[in-house]
Amino acid sequence: MEVAFVGAAAVPAAGRTVRRAAGGELVCTAAKPRLNTQRSTEIFEQAKKLMPGGVNSPVRAFRSVGGNPVVFDRVKGSKAYDVDGNEYIDYIGSWGPAIVGAANDEVNEALIKAIEKGTSFGAPCELENELASAVIDAVPSLEMVRMVNSGTEACMSVIRLMRAFTGREKLIKFSGCYHGHADMYLVQAGSGVATLGLPDSPGVPKSTTAATLVAQYNNLESVRQLFEANEGEIAGVILEGVVGNSGFIVPDVSFLKGLRELCTKHGALLCFDEVMTGFRISYGGAQAYFDVKPDVSTFGKVIGGGLPVGAYGGRREIMEMVAPAGPMYQAGTLSGNPLAMTAGLKTLEILRRPGAYEQLDKITKRLSNGLLEVAKETGHDMTGGSISAMFGQFFSSVPVKNFEDAAANQDGAKFGKFHRGMLERGIYLAPSAYEAGFTGLAHTEEDIDKTIEATRDVLKTL
Incomplete structure (x- = not known):
């Protein structure tokens, strides 16, 4: 009016x-009235005096999109609520774990019962066996697993295992792929490192990263050249089965199958980092979805149902290198704690129910296609897609096949304005053009309708 x-x-x-x-x-x-974030701002200003940058993980910062982070008060289902009383449709889902919905009633009920028995034992419990069995049953390549406390810890441990098993030191990773913040991985990493435009991190010795070789995702020839130049020295190759830390980037199946052949030919191990993709793009992860069998894999997020968790696993002969069965040492006081095991078990139980993945695929595909259609309708270049409960879009006129494409072609400034516009309309997206988005079983058709309409509203202003 x-x-x-x-x-x-x-x-x-x-x-x-x-x-x-x-x-x-x-x-x-x-x-439209401006978003009231007064209380969030006050809390964040206090946080900056107490914690570096005011956050405990850089990916939570809003530096690349402008403004300050909103501070959450609670989450439920597909919604998040901040300390100022604003409601958001949440497409981060605690960065992936909330696949059955945030604060799911069934998961919460199981956790309450588990808490009554104790929050940590520091000793074996049967729940560890149960979750390990569920993960092994689901993932084609696994014969044994070791539970840890985070995805970073899982990826740090698996490279030690790959080196111990092969007796070699060098590792191939891919530019823009993020495998946690362990020293050897902070070479052309994605996620928060890419978002903040940071170089290889200070404090990481050159000697630590000297054995880390970097190839280009979806470029099999770049991997072949590294193998030929370092014959007999490469312990293995690690990659995200679907990239989520340079934005949403899907692998060519021929690329994945080519990696399997190269690793087999050169006596190296192939590792799928399934921390993000495990139990999200399919119940068996990226390796089941693309029908490629790695030697070892890492997991996190979904298998903890929202609690801190990680795991790595693979063939029995490889995993038996790990202490106390073998000589490769790795340990964790809270590994396999009963709360994370309980939440993970209940989450996997819900995902096994008939129709769960069909629903995830349907809702996410409708969202992704809707965003692309609205972009075309409003005259904006956008590319992207989805697999099951994982999606992403780039403001780019050309398809994105790797980190180099994302960095060279996407319109980061436009994304920043888009992110703020969506936030003001109650849509909570990752505050980075280099992050994938997540849906879950709690997202409704109404949520998708509101998101598409908000997208149309925002893009008309850009």
Whole structure:
């Protein structure tokens, strides 16, 4: 609705914009009220005095999209609620674990019962066997697993295992792929490192990363050249089965199968980092979805149902190198703790129910296709897609096949404005153009409708 004010002295009310109409009249147009984040801002200002950058993980910062982070008060289902009372449709889901919905009633009920028995034992418990069995049963390549406390810890441990088993030191990773913040992986890493535009991290010795070789994702020839130049020295290759830390990037199946052949030919191990993709793009992970069998794999997020967890596993002969069965040492006081095991077991039980993955695929595909259609309708270049409960889009006129494509072709400035516009309309997206998005079983058709309409509203303003 427009309300005309005659004369130059007219002043817009809060939440309104002013333009000059034909004839010299000032027209005050009703606009969407700005998002109230006063309490979030106060808490964040205090946090900056207590924690580096005001956060405990850089990926939570809003530096690349402008403004300050909103501070959450609670989450439920597909929604998040901040300390100022704003409601958001959440497409981060605690960065992946909330695949059955945040604060799921069944998971919570199981956790309450587990808490009554104790939060940590520091001794074996049967729940460890149960979750290990569930993971092994689901993932084609696994014969044994070791539970840890985070994806970073899983990826740090698996490279030690790959080196111990092969007796070699060198590792091939891919530019823009993120495998946690362990020293040997902070070479052309994605995720928060890419978002913040940081170089290889200070504090990481050159000697530590000297054995880390970097290839280009979806470029099999770049891997072949590294093997030929380092014959007999490469312990293994690690990659994200679907990249989620340079934005959502899908592998060519021929690329994955080519990696399997190269590793077999050169006596190296192939590792799928399934921390993000495990139990998300299919119950058996990326390796089941693409029908490629790695030697070892890492997991996290979903298998802990929202609690801190990680795991690595593979063929029995490889895993029996791990202490106390073998000589490769790795340990963790809280590894396999009963709360994480309980939440993971209940989450996997829900995902095994008939129709779960069909629903995830349906809702996510509708969201992804809707975003692309709205972008085309409003005259914006956008590319992207989805697999099951994982999706992503780039403001780019060309398909993105690797980190180099993402860095060279996407419009980061436009993404920043888009992110803020969506936030103001109650849509919570990752505050980085280099992160994938996540859906879950709690997302509804109404959530998708609102998101698509918000996208249309925002893109019309850019």
